[in-house]
Amino acid sequence: xxxxxxxxxxxxxxxxxxxxxxxxxxxxxxxxxxxxxxxxxxxxxxxxxxxxxxxxxxxxxxxxxxxxxxxxxxxxxxxxxxxxxxxxxxxxxxxxxxxxxxxxxxxxxxxxxxxxxxxxxxxxxxxxxxxxxxxxxxxxxxxxxxxxxxxxxxxxxxxxxxxxxxxxxxxxxxxxxxxxxxxxxxxxxxxxxxxxxxxxxxxxxxxxxxxxxxxxxxxxxxxxxxxxxxxxxxxxxxxxxxxxxxxxxxxxxxxxxxxxxxxxxxxxxxxxxxxxxxxxxxxxxxxxxxxxxxxxxxxxxxxxxxxxxxxxxxxxxxxxxxxxxxxxxxxxxxxxxxxxxxxxxxxxxxxxxxxxxxxxxxxxxxxxxxxxxxxxxxxxxxxxxxxxxxxxxxxxxxxxxxxxxxxxxxxxxxxxxxxxxxxxxxxxxxxxxxxxxxxxxxxxxxxxxxxxxxxxxxxxxxxxxxxxxxxxxxxxxxxxxxxxxxxxxxxxxxxxxxxxxxxxxxx
Numbered sequence: 001x002x003x004x005x006x007x008x009x010x011x012x013x014x015x016x017x018x019x020x021x022x023x024x025x026x027x028x029x030x031x032x033x034x035x036x037x038x039x040x041x042x043x044x045x046x047x048x049x050x051x052x053x054x055x056x057x058x059x060x061x062x063x064x065x066x067x068x069x070x071x072x073x074x075x076x077x078x079x080x081x082x083x084x085x086x087x088x089x090x091x092x093x094x095x096x097x098x099x100x101x102x103x104x105x106x107x108x109x110x111x112x113x114x115x116x117x118x119x120x121x122x123x124x125x126x127x128x129x130x131x132x133x134x135x136x137x138x139x140x141x142x143x144x145x146x147x148x149x150x151x152x153x154x155x156x157x158x159x160x161x162x163x164x165x166x167x168x169x170x171x172x173x174x175x176x177x178x179x180x181x182x183x184x185x186x187x188x189x190x191x192x193x194x195x196x197x198x199x200x201x202x203x204x205x206x207x208x209x210x211x212x213x214x215x216x217x218x219x220x221x222x223x224x225x226x227x228x229x230x231x232x233x234x235x236x237x238x239x240x241x242x243x244x245x246x247x248x249x250x251x252x253x254x255x256x257x258x259x260x261x262x263x264x265x266x267x268x269x270x271x272x273x274x275x276x277x278x279x280x281x282x283x284x285x286x287x288x289x290x291x292x293x294x295x296x297x298x299x300x301x302x303x304x305x306x307x308x309x310x311x312x313x314x315x316x317x318x319x320x321x322x323x324x325x326x327x328x329x330x331x332x333x334x335x336x337x338x339x340x341x342x343x344x345x346x347x348x349x350x351x352x353x354x355x356x357x358x359x360x361x362x363x364x365x366x367x368x369x370x371x372x373x374x375x376x377x378x379x380x381x382x383x384x385x386x387x388x389x390x391x392x393x394x395x396x397x398x399x400x401x402x403x404x405x406x407x408x409x410x411x412x413x414x415x416x417x418x419x420x421x422x423x424x425x426x427x428x429x430x431x432x433x434x435x436x437x438x439x440x441x442x443x444x445x446x447x448x449x450x451x452x453x454x455x456x457x458x459x460x461x462x463x464x465x466x467x468x469x470x471x472x473x474x475x476x477x478x479x480x481x482x483x484x485x486x487x488x489x490x491x492x493x494x495x496x497x498x499x500x501x502x503x504x505x506x507x
Contacts (some may be wrong), residue, residue: 120153121165123438127173127183130434134446138370141177148175166440173442180431181444189433189441198256199282200224200265204236212237213244213252224280230269237275238268261319284315291320295331296486303491306333307484310354313346313403318353325357325385335491336386339395339484341421345402348430348449355410356380358392358417363452363506364410367430370447379410391494392417395472396464401425408462409451415503418494420466428458452506465497 118125128149131140140148152172156165170183198204201223205216213236219225236244239252256265266279288311296307306328310317328336345351352364356379367375386392394408394417405424411417430447450456473485496502 118149119157120149121156121159123162123436123440124153124156124165124169124172126434126436127169127442130442131173131176131181131444134369134432134444135176135181136370136429136445136447137176137178141175143175148172162438166438169440173444178445180429181442184433184441184443186439189435189439198253198265199284200280201226202230204252207235213247224283228278228280230267230278231271235270236267237270240266241268257318287314287316288312289320290314290317291324293324293328294484295328295333296337296484303335304331304333305335305337305486305489305491306331307337307339307486309339309484310404311343313343313348313350313354315347315350317346317350321354322357322385329386334387334390335489335494336390336392337395337484337486337489338392338417340400340404340408341395341397342399343401343404344399344425345404345427348403348406351403351406351410352377352379355407356383357385358411359388359414360384362410362414362416365406365452366450366454367447368450388416391491391498393466393471393489393491393494394419395421396424396462397422397468398425398461402427402429405457405462406449409455409457412462412465413452413455413506415498415500415505418466418497419462419464420471420489421464421468423463424457424461426457426459426461428456428460466493 118129120128128145132145149172152168152175156168159165166183166185173181173183201220202225203216203219204213206212207214215225215230215232215234215236219230236252238244239255242255244252256262262282264279264281266277268275268277290312291308291310293306293308296305298304306325308321308324308328310321355362355364359379360383361381362379364377364379367377369375392411394411396404396408396419400408400421401424405427408417408419408424412419428448428450429445430449431443432446434442434444436442448456448458451462471488471490473483473488
């Protein structure tokens with residue numbers, strides 16, 4: 001699939017206008033009835049444009065002279081069309097709340113004049129504005145989004161009743177007709193923070209003009225950052241002694257996540273004219289380890305098989321899987337089964353990062369927004385943990401969804417694995433989770449993704465290369481031992497299917 005690349009002079013400053021940070025989920029939700037949405041009263045509706053493509057390399061994307069300032073004035077003249085692509089890039093890697101953005105900027109940096117003024121309750125206005133800017137469906141389920149704003153806010157314009165306001169907000173989001181987009185109450189939003197990577201309750205983003213990394217939203221109530229007195233607008237000059245100058249928020253998240261078990265993190269803060277070092281304890285919601293593994297068998301030909309089950313793509317999945325692969329490699333495992341049966345998905349970026357443990361610098365997936373702007377995500381370079389010649393079989397079923405499908409599609413389309421089992425769920429949509437200032441959250445469908453060869457699997461799923469009857473155990477994956485019997489997998493056939501003679505890589 002050939003696409004015109006973006007001319008890269010994108011300025012990190014735009015992210016400050018567009019988005020603070022959010023969690024992007026790639027998961028098969030079973031949400032309540034669909035919610036509503038709205039078009040922007042603050043900016044004109046954008047006409048779809050020819051698809052433009054950007055590439056990101058795992059969490060180490062957006063480098064200087066490359067895609068470093070992949071937010072700079074949003075591509076000189078392509079602001080409207082690439083606004084979402086930049087916002088998506090930020091939201092994928094940062095895992096704290098996003099608050100409603102200011103009106104977008106013109107090319108000269110001045111703000112666009114709103115065509116109408118939002119005058120509803122703040123949470124309602126935030127949700128409406130986020131939908132307007134980032135929703136995948138830019139037709140808003142066939143409705144005028146300005147009109148939807150007025151329709152669902154008519155009874156709450158002067159209300160201070162939070163329950164009434166959030167009911168109207170839910171009705172607004174429900175009008176989108178999207179079963180995945182919805183409002184989260186405070187408890188539900190808090191539970192989603194299991195995807196948080198920093199652990200101190202702070203949002204990092206670039207300053208609109210100086211490009212310094214700043215605190216972009218109020219720290220989470222009672223979090224370590226809150227207790228340390230960190231405030232919105234404080235500049236973060238260094239993290240763990242490493243200067244943030246010239247770095248993106250992506251780089252900082254990547255730096256912190258390299259040591260996920262570190263109990264503390266130190267920020268060098270400038271607040272007004274005051275400079276200080278703030279050391280904070282990292283705290284996370286209790287998150288289960290999603291990885292289990294064992295050496296399942298040693299065959300007569302000497303092949304030692306490693307079985308690895310991944311139940312969810314949460315904040316622990318990457319370090320846990322790295323530890324599992326390291327242990328299995330130390331035991332001379334030479335063939336692998338990656339069991340994703342029943343895995344509903346989770347954090348999108350985790351699937352891309354995990355693909356990088358099996359292959360270096362390969363296209364993992366392509367994400368396309370409502371304006372047909374494309375972002376290509378590549379795996380990291382030189383992070384591979386197992387020999388590229390070791391055969392890999394991926395087990396899936398009808399409950400393997402979203403991030404599971406991202407990983408399966410990435411490895412299969414790059415001839416790095418063979419998919420076995422039942423056809424997958426078929427959720428090719430990506431949701432962003434945005435925090436609202438009142439503690440509620442908004443889950444919004446912001447993009448669709450394609451596998452590396454350009455396949456849209458939404459509502460279709462991934463069709464396995466080998467059927468369940470031919471390779472998988474009869475017991476389901478959640479049954480200990482019996483569900484992990486790898487004896488029926490023909491790894492010689494897997495090697496043949498992965499070979500250049502039978503499989504053509506996408507890049």
